[in-house]
Amino acid sequence: MTTEESGVVADWRTYEEQRLPRVLAAALETFGEKGYHGTTTRQLAEAAGMSVPGIYHHYASKQDILFDLMMVIIDELIERSQQALASAEDTPRAQFDALVESLLRFHMHRRRGAMLSTSELRSLEPENRARYVARRDEQQRMLDRIVLAGVESGALSTPYPADASRAIASLCVGVASWYRPDGQYSVDTLLTRFLAITESIVGIR
Amino acid sequence: MTTEESGVVADWRTYEEQRLPRVLAAALETFGEKGYHGTTTRQLAEAAGMSVPGIYHHYASKQDILFDLMMVIIDELIERSQQALASAEDTPRAQFDALVESLLRFHMHRRRGAMLSTSELRSLEPENRARYVARRDEQQRMLDRIVLAGVESGALSTPYPADASRAIASLCVGVASWYRPDGQYSVDTLLTRFLAITESIVGIR
Amino acid sequence: MTTEESGVVADWRTYEEQRLPRVLAAALETFGEKGYHGTTTRQLAEAAGMSVPGIYHHYASKQDILFDLMMVIIDELIERSQQALASAEDTPRAQFDALVESLLRFHMHRRRGAMLSTSELRSLEPENRARYVARRDEQQRMLDRIVLAGVESGALSTPYPADASRAIASLCVGVASWYRPDGQYSVDTLLTRFLAITESIVGIR
């Protein structure tokens, strides 16, 4: 299976250790731990194994690092979502299942990035925030469209498709905040369980 | 109905405009908007309508303000939860419904405080964090106990009670991040819907 | 004799030790010695006998200090010039002599400030520079007007009044760069000599 976009993600279900440039990896680690404003450029540099000016050789500002990181993260989410949809059967339920599975997998494997993006949205400067939010809305609209289409076709059933869509997205995002890859449950176990929950929200039994 | 603790909350279902001392109200507003590290004491003072030394008259440090605020917030949550349980019938389902309803109501009416507590946990200094987490765990254990008891009694049915409990809490907390009191849905509408979802998670049909 | 403007300067001929707020005095000293860009805020603070944040309590930026200093300096020059003209007889020659004497006295007694203003004009940010230059042009136009009027009345005689005016101003400003108050010549000696030179430029014999 191939996608037009990018070539970074081989298969939407497969997650390798995230490969990020040193600076972004350090930003993910430090911003995730102490927050954007709670992280100093010195800490960031140390985490990156660089000097402070070394950081500034690659990025013009701390803000640019945050923005780039968040864009890299959401770009991966959207690309995987598109691949999931492209590779699934073209029935409402299959499309729904694929997208939710993709969302869940992403928030399990890219936990830190997902949480960081949620909590540091406010730390983006207005222009950057607008660009990020536009991208995030793309992702949300993919789910909105599928739920709505499913309801219209009769495959899904909920009186409030928009609310359901948002609740499902919120549920998936929430997984990132407590799932531990080294916990007792496998990805597949949790997938099965949460897929069942989300399906119940849109009236699949 | 009475509780041992406090006397601030008249009825666990009823939410008035939150009554906070000026400093805490300002902290809720500013920390919520720009984060703890993203807020300066001057901004805090301005939001409180005070001078900076005025702030320090009430609190020894910015950290103390965050800690006090988060404790006030979680104390209210726990007190309401206890009242909800105390006022509900002593059946597993009634207890479950009451606690979830309380959780949901709280995260709808105290959205900002709930979100702030989640995102600024990392900004608490170790000792404060430990005390806060202990208190938050109390709340989580209330739900854990009820789910477990319900499963043991046969009223609830899930093979993974601990996971279910955590997923439910996560769902309720997540509501705070997108619910808008001025949106199109009433509290009761959302309550009904989310109660149904959480019930489905623990096998109530 | 009175002036409408200000009340700082008692008599245009009399110069006391310049009375500047601590920060401006330090700026005059340090900027004058090493230049604006060559002076660090730490050096400035040390010269002012303050801490660095102490400086920023009074001024928002290093640039603001430079601007304020230069405005204070030129304001004094202009005020003294106006007083000189007001106190002189209303004949072309008396007006010319008074203004040149004022210019010369100023550039002898306020040497450092005058030199600093000349050399740091380029260090002013565009908006500040525009405001300063407008003020400096006021001063130049006072001389231009007098020379022109003198030529028209026949009291002065030069075929190029504008050039003469600029050359005279330049001569007076230049005095600041080499006159030493502790040198061998008194103010009055130099005054006499330079007044003779400037008079010769405009054809007074």
Place this chain on the structure above:
Amino acid sequence: MTTEESGVVADWRTYEEQRLPRVLAAALETFGEKGYHGTTTRQLAEAAGMSVPGIYHHYASKQDILFDLMMVIIDELIERSQQALASAEDTPRAQFDALVESLLRFHMHRRRGAMLSTSELRSLEPENRARYVARRDEQQRMLDRIVLAGVESGALSTPYPADASRAIASLCVGVASWYRPDGQYSVDTLLTRFLAITESIVGIR
């Protein structure tokens, strides 16, 4: 007529577009515009059409560039002055006129370099400054000697030869700060005028 020194200057009255190595030309432009401390090596490199390491291939430091530039400038001034004296008649007045004319021409045609040298003297490190000042004093002494000799011979007449010499030098230097080659007056016009002024200072009528 020839000089022992150099061979760069064909005739002391003739000024071609200044021919400087790329780095010095860029230094003249940038240091002149924003000052030595106000110019970064990157700006310098850009102005030179070179890379930053390219600059360091030619010069060991930014300070070395300033020093070299200032020495090149004053060397040209001194060489032209010597040629002017060598080519003039050996009478006090002719010698005086030649030297002043040379000084004036130089400060009209090499305006930027002259102003830069004046304002960046303080940016030279002590050792460099000492060497530069020694050179500049050579130039000043040429004028001092001629004025003194002229007074002694009776051709010139001023009670303060040293002051007069300094004032004349100051006047000539000052020309650089306001003369514009694209202005309304030709070099010759200004020469005539300023020569008359300086002659009046030393009592030539």
Place this chain on the structure above:
DNA sequence: CATGAATGAGCTTTCATTCAT
């Protein structure tokens, strides 16, 4: 010479906090 990556030292500025009044 250019490119690109890197850095020690230091820059301007800000922060939380304090103290005298």
Place this chain on the structure above:
DNA sequence: CATGAATGAAAGCTCATTCAT
């Protein structure tokens, strides 16, 4: 409580300079 002045510590960022290629 407010005002105003002050500060140690540190923040984000930049500088001149270097080195490998």
